[in-house]
Each structure stands twice: as C-alpha cells, then as structure tokens.
Amino acid sequence: MTDMLPPIELHAPDISRWKDGGAGVDWVHAFDSGRTGPKVMVQALTHGNEICGAIALDWLLVSGFGPPRGTLTLAFANVEAYARFDPADPFPSRLIDEDYNRVWSDETLFGPRDSLELRRARALRPFVDAADFLFDMHSMSEACRPLMVCGTVEKNVAYARDLGVPGDLLVDTGHPAGKRMVDRGGFGDPASPKRALLIECGQHWERAAADVAIDALVRFLGLTGAADAAWVAANTRLPLPPVQRLVRVTEPVVAKSADFRFLVPTVGLSVIPKAGTPIAQDGDHVWTTPYDDAVLVMPGTRNLKPGGTAVRLGRFED
C-alpha cells in the first residue's frame, strides 16, 4: 500500500551559515554570558526530517539572542540526515544508519559499535552531560496535537507544567530500543536537579509546528532563567492552553508481522472509548484495546518492521 504524502507546508531552512558556532564541534553554538546561571542546551534535528526545530534554532540565531546569565548551547544534531531531506520523499531523511535518539546509554556511547549517528552523539555527549536543562525539539509522522514527552520521571512532568505548554503531556517507561537523550544521566534521575523535556510540535511539515517550536523554545529559555521575562513576553506567539493533561503510557503495541495495519485512524492522542475494540490487524493477530478510553500515542506504520513499535497505549490521568 502506498501512503499519500502529507502536505509539506514548511520550508527546510538553509543552515549552512551555522556550521561554525565556535564550540569546537560543527553545528554547535555555545554562548557564555560570563555570569553565573543555568547551563541550558537546546537541540534540533535529532531526527533529520523534523524541520520545525531547525526553523526555531535558525530563528533564535538570526535574532542575535544571547543569554543574560549562565550558558546556552544550541545544537543541530543529525545534520547529515537533514542534508538529505527531500520534500518529494520526506520520510527517509529521519536518520541515516540508526535512530540518534536511542544511543544515549553509556554502554552504547562508550561501546565498540559505530554508526554515523553514534559518532554524532559521541561528539555532542559532553555538551549534553554538562547541561542542567535540556530541550529537544521534534515532530511526528502522523497528525497529532503538540505533545511534551517528559521522559520517565515525574520531575520533568512538573517542569512541563511550570512551562505551561503544550496542552498534552506524556510520561512513559523509556524506549526498549535504546536510551533517549532526555533519559540520560541526571535527566532521568528523580533525585537530580537536572531537567529535560522533549517536545513533539505536531505533524512534521504542518505550518503550525514551526510556531509551536518557537513558542515553546522561548518559554523554555524563560523558565530556565536563560532569558528575561520581557524578552519572553515579546517573543511568545501562542496562547497558553487552558489546561495541561497528562497521558501515562502503559504498554507498546509491537508488530508481530510484516503486514501490520491499523483498523482505526492513525491520529495521535485519539481515544478509543471501549476496551476490546480492534485497533490493528497484524497477520492473523488482531490487536484490541486493553481498557476503556485507551489513548493512541504516536501511532504509525512508516518504516514499521516486525519487532517495531506501531503505537503505544496510555491513559489520561485526569
């Protein structure tokens, strides 16, 4: 089955002028205010075809912003994959060898394995480990409201509530395929003062995703103390949602066969009211919802192989 491509409403910015950011590693910009304060890191292009984050960092760099206190590191991560972004075939440029956001355990980073993404993660690891506050900007393959992935720990949920955006928050149990950057070290340790958030700004190429990315980036810099309130007020561009609701992931749906297909629309955060509702045909297996009001978390079959996660299921907590 050939899927229709979603519309490509965003333009991937030319970031070539941002290659040398003075940090000693290409595509990393390091600002030091010379004053004590938070150590903040913001990353875009963890996945090469998630261009809203690149738009947001490009916007911030063009603005000439520098932190009034502490340090700020801005990183374009998987630039090699981004260079392959093709609006006519936009899905493959997510990654080159492997998922850059599944390699963040010490075992993997300091292990013998090699890949383009691992080399990049090894280069960026010192910046990630030095940060007190980490913000990772993403987008999603299917239609979905913006969603904050708070990792696995409640402290990051609380931090997302302090941030105030977006309206939907997610806490999970990590990814079985490998550790994410936001779960690494102190970021995933409940006792550490470090905080990390990963925002999914909407569908990859919908116009609104760029505004979501910029608005959330501005608010994040304000919350960490890396930006002053007046700058934040002047640069936010979306209203705060009236409430923030938390989805807690309970389980993944892992494809058993090569012919997995959904029996329900693949709209992220949609709610299936009744337990036992068939949601996917997987060879001769039918997946059903295990409880009432199951939430579909980032459903999708792009590049899905047996053993891959087709969707995760969760519940709204309130």
Ligand SMILES: [Zn+2]
């Ligand atoms: Zn992503």
